[in-house]
Each structure stands twice: as structure tokens, then as C-alpha cells.
Amino acid sequence: xxGMTTTQRIGxxxxxxxxxxxxxxxxxxxxxxxLDADEQARLVTQDPETLTLIEARFPGVVVGGRLDRAALxxxxxxxxxxxxxxxxxxxxxxxxxxxxxxxQAGSRVVVQDVPLLFEGGLDAQMDAVxxxxxxLPLRVGRVxxxxxxxxxxxxxxxxxxxxxxxKRARATVVIDNDRDLPHLEAQLDRALRQLGLGG
Numbered sequence: 001x002x003g004m005t006t007t008q009r010i011g012x013x014x015x016x017x018x019x020x021x022x023x024x025x026x027x028x029x030x031x032x033x034x035l036d037a038d039e040q041a042r043l044v045t046q047d048p049e050t051l052t053l054i055e056a057r058f059p060g061v062v063v064g065g066r067l068d069r070a071a072l073x074x075x076x077x078x079x080x081x082x083x084x085x086x087x088x089x090x091x092x093x094x095x096x097x098x099x100x101x102x103x104q105a106g107s108r109v110v111v112q113d114v115p116l117l118f119e120g121g122l123d124a125q126m127d128a129v130x131x132x133x134x135x136l137p138l139r140v141g142r143v144x145x146x147x148x149x150x151x152x153x154x155x156x157x158x159x160x161x162x163x164x165x166x167k168r169a170r171a172t173v174v175i176d177n178d179r180d181l182p183h184l185e186a187q188l189d190r191a192l193r194q195l196g197l198g199g
Contacts, residue, residue: 007102008109009125010195013117014132015164016157017139019177019184023132024113026188032197033107035098037114044093045069053089058082078156091120109197118162118170128195131171133164134178 012027012034014020024034044050045067054072055062061072076083102110111130114122123129134142136158143154168174173191177184192198 007107008127009102010109010111010197011117011123011126011129012111012113012132013115013129013167014177015139015161015167016154017141017143018132018134018164019142020113020115020132022177022181022184023130023175023188024111026185027111030192032109032111033105034111034113035101035105037094037098037112040094040097040101041090044090044097047093050089050093054086057085057089087120095122116161118167123170128172129170130173130175130191130195131167132175132177133168134176136164138178 012020012024014023024036028034045054048065051062051065051067054067058072058075061068061075063071072086076086098112102112112122112126114120117123117126117129139158140151140154143149143157144151147154149157173194175184175187175191177187189198
């Protein structure tokens, strides 16, 4: 229709410890609208209606009207059926919120920061996908330093995501976060130019 502007939707994803959150901050600093799926998931799981559904499926994980995230994680960790049941409750609500935020933003370009972009099939809804990557030992070290998880725990989490080489193969642009911040910024600016978004 004449007069209608279409939003260019860019997906941002990466394996655990790759530095996706840093890239999201850099994109915001460059004036782009970045919507954070993890943040929306946290908000969704504070909603009383969602909590009721989660408690019905996983009794005991809602305590005093609040989600006990550690207890819920323990229930779904390594349990594909349980995780699928949780995702069926949470993901549609997150997608709804992301769509509403995108509409409110009214921006020509919107970046959707989604950790499990490929795993959830959301790459099909994107005009382009940026994948942030780094070598596995570096990623493991970063996560251990910030989270207190053991190497085995980080590797277990990484193993449940789509392998990094498959993410790279499906990306429109790959940003390698294996050096310092200036190197990362230079790669990001090059990626934005590739996508027609940079000067």
C-alpha cells in the first residue's frame, strides 16, 4: 500500500559466551532499535497468567507468586519434553511482545536479539541474520568467569544449542569476537555496511 513503510528485521544471535550482548549494546550505541528476547522472556514469566500455566505444568516452581528460576531450570535441564512444554507456554507470549514492541518502535530497522533464533525457527522471519562467534575455549572461559559455572556445565549448555559452525553457515554476516573491543567494533561496522545500514 502506498505510504506504508516496511521494517527491515535483523536477527542477532550467537552461541553462549560469543559476545552477543556486547554487540547488542554497540548496535544501540549506533542508534539502532534492539529488542531483547531474553528480557521479554523475563517479563513474560512475571505475568500472573503465565505463572499459573507454568505452575500447573511444573508444580512447586512458583513460590509466593514468583518464579523460582533455579528450580524450573533443574526440572527442564536435559529433559527435552519438559523444555518443549515450557517453551510452548513462554515462546508465543515472547513473540507477541516482540511484535508489539517492534510496531511501537516504528523504526525502519529493528534488531531482534534472540539467543535461540535458529533453534526456534525465527530466522525465517528475518531479512538478515548477524551471528556473533568466538572459538569454543574462549567462549567457555568467558561464561565461567561471569557465571560461576564449571567448564562441564558450560559445555553442556553449548551442546544443547545449534553448533556454531551451522549458525555461521546460515548467517547473512558473521562477526568474530576473538580479539579486543576495537576489533569487534570494526567488524560490526563492516557488517552494517554489508547490510546497507552503515556509512
